[in-house]
Amino acid sequence: MAARDDRAGQDRAGRIRTAGNEALAIAAGAAFGTKLDGDGKVAACFFGDGASNQGVLMERLNLSTLWELPLVFVCENNTFSEFTPSREVTAGRIADRARAFGMPIAEVDGNDVAAVWQAAAGAVARARSGGGPSFIEAHTYRIQGHCEAEAFVLSGGRYREDAEIAAWKQEDKDPVLRCRATLLASGAADMLQAIEARVLVQVDDA
Ligand SMILES: Cc1ncc(C[n+]2csc(CCOP(=O)(O)OP(=O)(O)O)c2C)c(N)n1
Numbered sequence: 372m373a374a375r376d377d378r379a380g381q382d383r384a385g386r387i388r389t390a391g392n393e394a395l396a397i398a399a400g401a402a403f404g405t406k407l408d409g410d411g412k413v414a415a416c417f418f419g420d421g422a423s424n425q426g427v428l429m430e431r432l433n434l435s436t437l438w439e440l441p442l443v444f445v446c447e448n449n450t451f452s453e454f455t456p457s458r459e460v461t462a463g464r465i466a467d468r469a470r471a472f473g474m475p476i477a478e479v480d481g482n483d484v485a486a487v488w489q490a491a492a493g494a495v496a497r498a499r500s501g502g503g504p505s506f507i508e509a510h511t512y513r514i515q516g517h518c519e520a521e522a523f524v525l526s527g528g529r530y531r532e533d534a535e536i537a538a539w540k541q542e543d544k545d546p547v548l549r550c551r552a553t554l555l556a557s558g559a560a561d562m563l564q565a566i567e568a569r570v571l572v573q574v575d576d577a
């Protein structure tokens with residue numbers, strides 16, 4: 372991610388966290404900054420299917436294409452916009468919004484770790500070599516709520532079925548379990564054990 376370390380709201384890894392669609396504008400600014408600095412960094416902007424319905428996306432797709440900004444748009448299409456099913460508020464296909472600007476599009480299974488990595492690697496390499504922005508639409512599902520306070524906010528109200536959530540936690544859907552199964556099948560059990568041990572230490576330390 373671009374931008375200097377003293378920029379407000381930025382952590383040491385260069386991640387800027389914002390709530391809502393303003394992330395799109397900030398990421399384009401960060402990409403413009405890194406292009407001016409010529410430091411070879413790339414900005415990646417993660418936003419939801421709900422955010423994709425707001426005008427700021429079109430403005431940033433337009434400007435980043437014109438200025439060939441090193442920017443990767445990543446839409447996490449988790450089929451809900453807060454507590455509303457996306458089909459009720461989202462017309463057309465989200466990736467088609469970016470297609471209109473002529474940038475490369477990758478529509479991927481967002482729960483397939485390798486597919487996401489491949490799409491991201493291509494988009495980052497293109498951005499880094501001066502090729503401009505790319506757009507990734509990752510189809511996924513939101514297992515957790517929109518926010519941690521969801522149960523409180525909804526005060527008992529429901530907007531989806533428990534069975535649907537449970538289905539997305541199964542080994543054929545959950546991205547971590549799927550990746551684990553793939554690694555095991557490819558004979559990488561030792562590597563997997565090392566990763567899990569490292570993660571447990573990180574969780575304990577947190
Ligand atoms: C301009 C603006 N309008 C409305 C909101 C209220 N709001 C917060 S999150 C959200 C829905 C976001 O949907 P999505 O981008 O798909 O994220 P997800 O719910 O999947 O986390 C809305 C409407 C907002 N933050 N900003």
Ligand SMILES: [Mg+2]
Nearest residue numbers: 419420449451
């Ligand atoms: Mg969403």
